[in-house]
Amino acid sequence: VNRRVLWLLGTLVLAGATVRAEPAGPTVYERSERQRHLVGALDALNLVDRATLVDVYRYIHVVERNQCQAPLESLKVGCLLEAARRNCRQRARDRRAACHVISDVIITNQLSAENFVPRRVRYHIMRDYSDYQPALRRELRRRHAVLAVEFRLAAGERGNSHRSVVLAAAVDDYCRAFARDHHLSWQHCAAALVWFVATSHRQLEESL
Amino acid sequence: MVLGRGRLRSDYLAQLDPWAGVLIGALAMVGGAATVRLWRLWEPSEHRFGRGGIERGTGRAPWDAPPLVLRWIYVGVFLQLGLFTLDNRALARLIEAPSAFSPGQAEFCREEAEEVEQAAPPGCALVRRAFELGYAATLGQCEPRAAEQVASCSRRQRDEPYLHYAWRLLSKSVATVRGQVNRQAVQRARDQFSRQWEQIADLVAGHREAVTASPRASHHLFTNLPRPRQSLFARVADAIDPGRCVARFAQLPDLPALRDDAQGAASAVEHVVGQLLFSSRFEPVVGLCREYTIHWNAPADACQRLAADPEGFLDETGARPQVQAVLARRARQRAVRGLVGAQNAALAPTEGTESAAADAHVRGVTEVRAVSFQCFTVSDRAEAEAAAVVEFAYAGHRFRAASLSVPEPTPGLRGVIALYRQLASVLAPGFSYTALASRESRAGRQEEAAAFAALDRPGYLLAKAELLRDADIFLGHQWIDERADLQEIYPYHLHLTNFVEVFRQRYQLVRGRL
Numbered sequence: 001v002n003r004r005v006l007w008l009l010g011t012l013v014l015a016g017a018t019v020r021a022e023p024a025g026p027t028v029y030e031r032s033e034r035q036r037h038l039v040g041a042l043d044a045l046n047l048v049d050r051a052t053l054v055d056v057y058r059y060i061h062v063v064e065r066n067q068c069q070a071p072l073e074s075l076k077v078g079c080l081l082e083a084a085r086r087n088c089r090q091r092a093r094d095r096r097a098a099c100h101v102i103s104d105v106i107i108t109n110q111l112s113a114e115n116f117v118p119r120r121v122r123y124h125i126m127r128d129y130s131d132y133q134p135a136l137r138r139e140l141r142r143r144h145a146v147l148a149v150e151f152r153l154a155a156g157e158r159g160n161s162h163r164s165v166v167l168a169a170a171v172d173d174y175c176r177a178f179a180r181d182h183h184l185s186w187q188h189c190a191a192a193l194v195w196f197v198a199t200s201h202r203q204l205e206e207s208l
Numbered sequence: 209m210v211l212g213r214g215r216l217r218s219d220y221l222a223q224l225d226p227w228a229g230v231l232i233g234a235l236a237m238v239g240g241a242a243t244v245r246l247w248r249l250w251e252p253s254e255h256r257f258g259r260g261g262i263e264r265g266t267g268r269a270p271w272d273a274p275p276l277v278l279r280w281i282y283v284g285v286f287l288q289l290g291l292f293t294l295d296n297r298a299l300a301r302l303i304e305a306p307s308a309f310s311p312g313q314a315e316f317c318r319e320e321a322e323e324v325e326q327a328a329p330p331g332c333a334l335v336r337r338a339f340e341l342g343y344a345a346t347l348g349q350c351e352p353r354a355a356e357q358v359a360s361c362s363r364r365q366r367d368e369p370y371l372h373y374a375w376r377l378l379s380k381s382v383a384t385v386r387g388q389v390n391r392q393a394v395q396r397a398r399d400q401f402s403r404q405w406e407q408i409a410d411l412v413a414g415h416r417e418a419v420t421a422s423p424r425a426s427h428h429l430f431t432n433l434p435r436p437r438q439s440l441f442a443r444v445a446d447a448i449d450p451g452r453c454v455a456r457f458a459q460l461p462d463l464p465a466l467r468d469d470a471q472g473a474a475s476a477v478e479h480v481v482g483q484l485l486f487s488s489r490f491e492p493v494v495g496l497c498r499e500y501t502i503h504w505n506a507p508a509d510a511c512q513r514l515a516a517d518p519e520g521f522l523d524e525t526g527a528r529p530q531v532q533a534v535l536a537r538r539a540r541q542r543a544v545r546g547l548v549g550a551q552n553a554a555l556a557p558t559e560g561t562e563s564a565a566a567d568a569h570v571r572g573v574t575e576v577r578a579v580s581f582q583c584f585t586v587s588d589r590a591e592a593e594a595a596a597v598v599e600f601a602y603a604g605h606r607f608r609a610a611s612l613s614v615p616e617p618t619p620g621l622r623g624v625i626a627l628y629r630q631l632a633s634v635l636a637p638g639f640s641y642t643a644l645a646s647r648e649s650r651a652g653r654q655e656e657a658a659a660f661a662a663l664d665r666p667g668y669l670l671a672k673a674e675l676l677r678d679a680d681i682f683l684g685h686q687w688i689d690e691r692a693d694l695q696e697i698y699p700y701h702l703h704l705t706n707f708v709e710v711f712r713q714r715y716q717l718v719r720g721r722l
Binding site for chain 1: 649658662663664665666667668669670671672673674675676677678691692693694696697699701702705
């Protein structure tokens with residue numbers, strides 16, 4: 001019994017020392033957290049009903065184009081986050097978490113649209129189409145599709161996985177490397193891939 | 209050999225038009241096959257080399273390479289030939305060749321109707337129509353002018369035979385030559401020739417330098433860090449092809465990994481210098497890597513020794529031949545420019561970015577921007593950065609060598625960023641990177657603190673990562689340095705691009721090439 005007690009005590013001391021030795025400070029963006037977030041986003045986008053998805057998309061789109069116009073990027077991001085939180089709080093309790101995750105992906109895609117569709121292309125589309133928003137969305141989707149193809153080719157089997165845990169890890173790894181080599185921010189790459197992969201079978205274009 | 213090596217470089221081949229590649233390949237295959245077939249190289253040779261020269265019928269069959277090998281040798285020969293003769297410019301000229309041979313519209317005189325249409329100011333068609341219908345009394349400004357009405361065309365008429373047109377051109381040329389060849393013109397040409405003859409050595413050397421693409425600048429960075437380790441393959445490749453460095457620096461990752469030893473610091477210094485000056489990822493490229501030398505293992509007081517005895521120190525470090533070559537080239541350029549004279553000064557090759565304004569005379573001697581010396585010393589005894597500038601004269605020119613002594617770089621992001629700032633300030637004196645030059649749009653410390661706090665909270669990881677795009681690590685932001693998780697996703701490319709571009713703007717003002 002004494003040996004057992006001693007062994008238990010030793011284990012506890014070691015565990016305490018290990019916990020204390022861990023680096024201090026928040027690790028919200030460490031790899032496991034990032035992948036967990038992407039798993040949540042993939043699952044939420046796959047499971048959420050079409051009406052909710054379209055509703056959240058339209059809401060964020062309208063807010064971004066109207067009340068969240070700001071000269072400072074940080075103010076714009078803050079405004080969009082606040083609007084999305086407010087919107088999700090109004091939903092049923094069991095759907096709030098999914099709403100937050102979906103809003104996160106949609107906000108990031110809204111903010112990255114200018115990086116995917118350069119100003120020159122945007123200008124041409126606005127010049128050539130009287131109702132240019134659908135054309136802009138199509139062009140953005142086309143560019144997301146190119147990224148998704150590159151991702152599938154680079155990630156191999158992991159990129160084709162139906163398990164969101166595997167897919168999320170592949171997206172995270174790919175986007176970290178892609179950000180380094182192709183000058184696209186990690187979050188832009190990840191949000192575009194998650195959105196495209198999870199919604200490509202839904203034919204949302206007409207509804208948005 | 210120089211030409212051949214240049215044409216086989218990977219960066220040259222990469223920029224070659226795909227159609228040029230197809231043509232070169234086709235030329236190699238067709239040329240190789242045709243040579244083998246026309247010369248019947250598959251048949252055994254009848255002649256062989258012997259003691260008395262070429263012999264025939266000695267009774268012994270001469271040794272021949274197998275036909276397949278011969279065929280591929282000739283394919284290789286034609287491939288080389290194609291690479292030497294066909295580049296993107298040649299391909300463009302080949303494509304344009306058919307239109308160059310066909311007579312263009314511009315060679316003929318215009319028809320009368322065309323003439324009127326062309327000469328009329330815009331909007332005159334309506335005025336003429338109104339005049340014809342009687343709605344206007346006069347044509348006003350649309351009235352054909354007298355000069356236009358009598359202007360004759362000396363180009364070929366549409367119904368003129370080619371021989372007649374050729375005779376007209378010949379007689380016109382003869383008349384022109386007669387008018388220009390007189391005693392004064394001959395005297396002028398003779399004077400010009402004798403002036404050029406006096407400078408013939410400079411002119412020939414100038415042409416040779418242009419053809420061989422000899423260096424137009426010589427910049428030297430002395431550091432007491434050891435030479436970074438390179439693989440044997442990389443060292444051999446660098447020795448064989450000095451131009452390879454262009455491709456190497458274009459593919460560098462965003463930031464170097466700074467290891468906690470002298471080798472690590474040296475690798476990081478090489479990385480940062482490559483990005484600041486040579487990497488084609490950033491615009492504009494301000495230097496060619498073969499015109500820059502990093503002198504590793506230099507003494508800690510390199511700049512002081514350079515100022516005390518420039519000739520001896522440059523000899524000791526092996527930099528003197530490069531510096532002398534550039535200074536001599538500069539002197540030759542000046543002499544040739546003087547020869548061309550004020551009349552052709554605008555057409556003469558300028559000294560690149562070395563403008564006359566920057567070429568200021570300091571204390572009676574010229575300061576050269578195409579030659580520079582910098583010293584970057586890492587000292588374990590130094591506690592803070594110490595910058596100094598030493599001035600010295602060498603070969604009739606004034607030089608200012610910027611010297612910076614820094615403590616050992618701290619491993620991690622903070623150390624890397626410090627290295628960028630330190631090397632930038634040494635390479636381009638007067639360079640500074642402040643919030644005004646940054647793309648960061650922060651309003652103040654409170655906002656920075658709010659952003660930091662938001663990044664700590666869970667949820668909305670993707671959207672909140674946008675805040676990092678607005679935090680320029682080259683301006684500080686210690687909180688990013690303390691967060692390994694944020695460093696994994698930080699968009700280095702955004703602010704690195706801005707930093708390098710701002711640096712290069714400054715660099716172009718103070719340093720350059722001939």
